[in-house]
Amino acid sequence: MRISGFIAKAALALSLVAGGLAPAAAQPKPGGTLIIALESEPGTLAPHTTTDTVAYIPATNIFNGLIGLDFNFQPTPDLAESWSVSPDGLTYTFNLVKTAKWHDGKPVTAEDVEYTFNEAVAKSHPRAASWWPNVASAKALDAHTFEVKLKSAYAPFFTLLASPLSSGVLILPKHIYQGTDPKTNPANQKPIGSGPFKFQSWQRGSHIELVRNPDYFKAKKPYLDRVVFQVVPDSSARVLAFERGELDFLHWYIVPYDQVAKLRSDKRFVVVDKGGEAPATNGFMLMNMRNEYLKDVRVRQALAYAIDRDDIRKKALFGEGKVAKSPINSGLGWVFTDQYNYPRDVAKANALLDEAGFKRGPDGKRFSLRIAWGAGRDYEGRAAEIIKDNLKALGIDVTVQVMDRLAFVDKVFRNWDFDLANQLFTTGPDPTFSVTPRFHTSQIKKAPYVNAMGYSSPAADALFDTEYKELDREKRAQMWKDIQRILMTDMPALPLFEVPTVNAVSARFKDVITGPQGYIQSREDAYEVK
Template sequence: MQWMRMLAFAAGAFCAALMVATPPVAAQQRGGTMVIALSGEPSALVGFLHTDTGGHSIAANIFSGLVGLNEDFEPVPELARSWEISKDGLTYTFHLDPNARFHDGVPVTAEDVAFTFNDVVAKYHPSRGSWWPNVESATAEDEHTFVMKLKKPFPPLLTLLAYQLRSGAEILPKHIYEGSDPMTNPANEHPIGSGAFKFVEWSKGSHVVLERNDDYFMEGKPYLDRLIFQFIPDPNTRILAFERGEVDFIDYTAVPHNEVARLAKDPRFKLLTGADAIAVQGMWLLNVRKGPLAKNEVRQALSYAIDVNEISDKALFGAGRPAHSFLNSNLKWAFNGSYDVYDRDVEKANELLDEAGYPRGDNGIRFTINILWAAGRPYDGKSAEIIRDQLRDVGVTADVKTYDRPTFIEKVFDQWDFDTAMQLYSTGPDPAISVVTRYHTKQINHSPFTNAMGYSNPELDKIFDEDASEVNEEKRKENWDEAQKILMQDLPAIPVFEFPDGHLANARLMDAVTGPYGYFQSRHNAWFKD
């Protein structure tokens, strides 16, 4: 019970979760196709290759994890029907559902789970460095028993495994991947999982089609016949398709916020709201490797130069909140906004830039930087434009550049070819899972959504490392208070806004969101009401 209480704490039990009522089983109707609009095309459909939300919103339906989370942030069975945690918190024993089959009919065994972790996640997943080094072993004890042993206690482990975006814990078929290079295996584009829906088609530049898995191990599910993920980068086109009934669901990262108030009044639609477990922040990433941004005084000056209240209000049409920390305020147990000392102060910004050795030239310009953003997310584009305009007051010229999402990810996270970039970052369900991978020195690697900024602070690394095995709640709060203080002083990125978490859905669509992740979850519970 102690470890379950600790898990609840680590999962963010103090946060409000999405509350979507589940109707009686008799009310659930079979059939139909759910069309989901994505703001861009993912680079891959398998989770170990990336931590891109668009790709995971598809992969979550194809693959199964060991465990999931319900709307109360409690671990619930997926492939693992049950599990035990040793008293010392070091050994986790998972008992797999013997009825689970991959889409090609081959049974899912503990050997598949062990292979996924040891041969794929441990070697290739972008966030592996933030947790896998603490794993002593991951083994198949028998056909349906998988055991993971840790070197030190890590209370958020079940939460991490349920957060497949960050853990990569989508179980792969060993018989498909063994003996190959997982990064180039053909199954990456024609994935075979054990999830509620089977892969049918990926029409590049257009859509992905999945169909019902009649042999899904959760009896009687899924209810839908088909899922279609439509790539619609233009927000106006996206919302028009939704109003025409051509799209049934738009997740909160793709919702055009200027349309929410109007559509919420239309009886054909509904807004699914709640405090999403991901606790997303809109961040302005700063490449600290060279040039003006390598100086802390310059980064602080840029923070004084911008007005996050204006950015949040205009970019999100009043739907968001200005950010005051590197953690979202929904994470109430860990959030500390008292270090937000950067209210807009143009005089202070100019003073710091002068002291840093970047005086205005004859043309009034100190230096030029670029701001990259990914098409399909207009709030990022609007934020970049507002920042550009605000920086003019301190003699900094900003060149705003737009790229399709795969190119944006490549330039920022693989090539590090950027000065600054707009990017959503999750801070939940536990910062030990989401935040560490952004700012730890060991996370400076050429992988999506890791420490692309090149930021390193040994003092912060030590706090991160110690917190990973800390079980005392008050001590963890102290750790994250200090971590936020350091990050707000060093500013490898600048928090801009807290992202709203409302999803748009067809009013007939039921149980489209049944857990705290919302946008990347299996739709095995979803159904249409006549």
């Protein structure tokens, strides 16, 4: 099955050159079309209105941010060519490039940045409430200088600005949006940006086409003539289209793990094991602390000792990824520690349950639990079955409950009607953004992807409420290690596995992944091997 003749024509030529990241000696040549798979249709291409990943995959090629991130999570230039921070950590000054233009030819200025911050992001982005209240002012000082003043120090501010999913900060053209409602402006569907590729067309249900911006402010870039984002909801169809050369790139979380070994062995493809460091996603088993058994920390610890997480890695993830040993992914090396990990110890688990007073009955059973998972991530279902089998050794009878994703979110996060639940959580690019909302007492609310466990720790809250103000990175890292100690001791959620980064790329292309946000990054560096 061919997805479309339009797409297939762009993918006829095959090269025998292999490799996922370009060698230093490679000399990019212009031309070519890169076809990127989308797992669903975006609702918009406006970054200031959404946190939908599939919207950002094309949007980051149309728009620029102020800064980016390298693999060490340090800021890199984008529209801002340089920057400075005041000693007290309250004032950030950005010096913009002077040669950037909007796709309609008008110059990019600090007025555009001021408008984006104050009128678009602050008023429309779903996550603005998590950081914008700490902004005292955001204003243009002159045509190419932009300043942000904070009310209190915020250590991960650069990381926030460089992470559009978290901040919504991709710069918009003021002259297009001023005087309109930024949420409904027609440009949200036919965007005008400053990025390496210009919007060409959007055929609903099929594809989005971008073409090379010949006036891009970064010399010689982009190299590609076109980038096409092909909507292919079905996983099997995506893999088949990729194998046939009708798709060139499958980003990390849509590559089926049972296909990875096959793709690695095929010289037509390259599996790139980088580009997922920023989301730093872990799979967790959430424990509802309102449950009569799970409210006892000894029971939660017993489950942590009993579950064979390496077996989950081998069987549920087909040997990809790593065992998760902390609520923070090991990709965040500056803060991660595995010092408080639980080795598998079934005898200790049984002893803890005895100590908690939950003795085995005549039939050998102690009590029953339910474990829920949402359809669409089959590895979570396989993990649930392994957990069920593991807990039999403790005399715990587990019922596996599977439901569609929306029903799962309602059951677990809105109704708190669960005992155990398998759920993915990002832990990066900074734990302030992605770990604190899962475990802070203030996040015990009936809303998706927050503290459904009902976990509350005054000690952890005190650290959550102060760590982001610490500007010394080593001291801040120690505060996060203290948080990991508390969370691993209290065990409201057992880290099961680190979601593997396995981007699948046609060997005809190089430098498709160049940063830790590989799935939502610009493809300005990507080129076709000639």
